[in-house]
Amino acid sequence: MRTVVSLMLIAIVAAGIIVSLSQAPVGAEAARQEGRLKQDDVNFGRYYNNRALEETGAANVVASVVVSYRGLDTLGEVAVLFIAALGVATLLRTKQERKPKGEVEQASLIVFTGCRFLFPLILLFAAYIFAHGHLTPGGGFQGGAVTASGFVLIYLGCRGRAVGAKQLSATESLSGLVFVITGLVGLALGGSFLLNFLPRGTTYALFSAGVIPIIYIAIGLKVSSELGGIVGTLAGEGE
Amino acid sequence: MVSPIILIAVPLGLAFLTTLLGLLSEKLPKYIPAVAMAFNLVVSIRLLPHALQAPIVAKTVGLSPPFSIHLVAGPLGMMLSVLISLVGLVIAAYAIGYMGREARSRYHALYLLLLTGATGVVLTGDLFNLFVFFEILCISSYALVGYRGDKPGIESAAKYLIQGAVGSSLALVGIGFLYGLFGTLSMADIARNITSVSPMAVFISMAFLVTGFGVEAAVFPLNAWLPDAHSSAPSSISAILSGIAIKAGIYAVARVVFTVYGADAILVFVAVVGLVTLLVGEMSAFRQKNIKRLLAYSSIGQMGLIVFALGLASARGVEGALFLVVSHAFAKALLFLSTGYMIYRTGSMEISSLHGMGRRMPVSSLCFTIAAFSLIGLPPFIGFPGKFMIISAALAKADTLFTVLIAIALFGTVVEGAYFFRIVQGLYFKAVPEDAGANLGEDVEAPLSALVPICVLAVAIVAVGVCPYVLTRYLGAAAADLLDRAAYIRHVLGV
Amino acid sequence: MSFLENYIHYLGSFGLILIGLYVVLVKSNLVKVIIGINLIDTGVNLFLISVGYIRMGTAPIFSRATTTAEGMVDPVPQALVLTAIVIGVSVLGLALSVAIRLYGHYGTLDLRKIRDLKW
């Protein structure tokens, strides 16, 4: 019974999608084929691609869209991740009886040494990714995710070693504050939130694009600590 | 004049600060939500007169709309922002005492983020930004519903989370379709172009968006999560979920249907859906023995009435709906807050255990009664003008269909009156049950930290009920903000 | 062939969304349902990216080789998807911790057996 109703619902959704796609061409490729893209200046993508390099000085257009043009979305999104980290910590706060250090089953020596060798390298790579977000593919989110995979490695390879929950919490608060305050400084100086108030610098240089690298590094630290906290709590190592 | 963006940015920053302060001190974090909401209240009230003259369009990154995310603080948005910060402030003050023992800095940060999400939803002028703030609102409510980690809380959090997550994915598909069709995300810009594409394609994307946002708005087939979530959460959270969170959902649906799509054709359907929601909610509430579940079902019923009034699509109907949004936010918050300590003292959520409370907790019971009468729609409380406006709007349609529908809606109100009178009768005229309350001493009235917020809400209910003009003078502009698409587009895009 | 070129990514994304929807609606194991939500998320992300795709385009990144904006794909859906991915992983983490707590309370993840609260 339940299966039949579910399948009917799915069929309705599928029919809706098919009708919608057949009625009107969706997407940039369809627009290009019909020649709609030529005349209009309304299309967001066109506008950003043409203006981003000049306006923000960031070579990676996606970075300038994420951090600058749609910066409020990104602020909301790090808030969502912050909520998730808080929520996971809240829900799993009743501690499992933690085994004393000696009784934790250790990974083999090779895995242990390998993890300890790789962890700093992973962190270095992550820092590279989020510091170069405005120049090359990558940025705060990707770098943060890479850091969190480094944490996963620690939890797997070096059992019993927790990353300090307090330090993570302090990092995420501080980097979130850096993001908000940078935005508010833009509001105070130029009358609109997240305004790029620093000089643009030379394109393709590491120190260019004004506030974009600052915000992206703050996002990187924030995402690292939040994802790291989520992973740690779920792995049962947090608190 | 300050930019309305600080209504979002400052609470967000304070929420980030809350956990940092939580590392330093046990006491400080619990005052932060109240401080942030007081700040928001002051700023919103300062901005309201400006917004009434013309919507304040706040741009980000120095680009004018539609090319960057913009906030549109129109009369409706600012009115709801005042409402959110007022109710948020009252409940935050209540929670300082009520959640005192179990709340840690995480609770306060999550609570503040929930309110920030709601404020963002009502202020933003960008469709994807609406989605992001909507997610902030939803995800913090999932976490808060399960905050205590007890059996019912976790179970209802699981249900709520599954339905909410699927709903928001569907909404995102709708946004994807719209972006694919128009290449823009600004609601005003989409509204301007919406007629240039085949109606069928547009209709499908609207179906996705309305289904997605409708999960939070608790319209009929999508509201299975609500009674569980609202009844299992801590009372202060139930109050904010019933008072504010579902209103933000309704706002999102209304904004999409009225402003973005201008879909007049489906409004009869909307009215009927609202009516079904009303009947389902009130009928289920009538059967409940658990006080918090009863209040949750009653919320569904009231949301049904609001949706019905929006479906009338006349200026007067929308004004009535907005009045009801305000009155329900006050009354339902007050109901949950005043029952909070009754439940805490008796340790039971059964209605029968509340018998005789009128003598033992006189102030809480009096406030409960005021709020209940207001929900039923008795004068001189705030619920009366709202229901009156909706009835007169439905009759003004001069359409047999709407006359029949409003008659059915009135039947729902009668049912509502029946169960609330039953409870009030129990509060005052029934003997204290033998088993419940043996452990209660003489002085069981709620502490002062809870009574002050409760009384503030009760006074507001009576004051606005006696003198509805303080609210109605804003409603005309707010209803026009929702219904007049051309003006909205003109204000935002300046064309 | 032209049909395939135009629609293959849409087909893939909506295939994922429908499969995910099926899992969410039919399965009763909570972790399985969460897997379904994850599939829906991936499908939606793929849909958004394919909306911005232009055939024979280039990635929206300027370099010494790519100095003009001509033919760049739309960067906006990519920004939206970055946001959506992070929101997805947030919901996922929260959902899994709810599942762990639920298992702690009931000793099962089967939603059909967990019915303390009902309509």
Next chain:
Amino acid sequence: MIAFQTFLVLVMIVAALRAARAKDLMDAVIACALVSLMASIIFYFLHAPDVAMAEAAIGAGLTAAIFIFAINRTERRE
């Protein structure tokens, strides 16, 4: 080119079906990670390297990890 992308989409759909059908949750999670990996490669071919990186790191890596942690703390059979 289009043939290769069609192949990737097919692999992705098959993996998704596998994730939907598998009785062993660990199986389903691995299939799910494969879906994300394929999606990530497709993102790269759709000229979205940023998203491809994020999906590979988050979708295929972290998601699978937290699923496995959660399954470790609950039960493995459906």
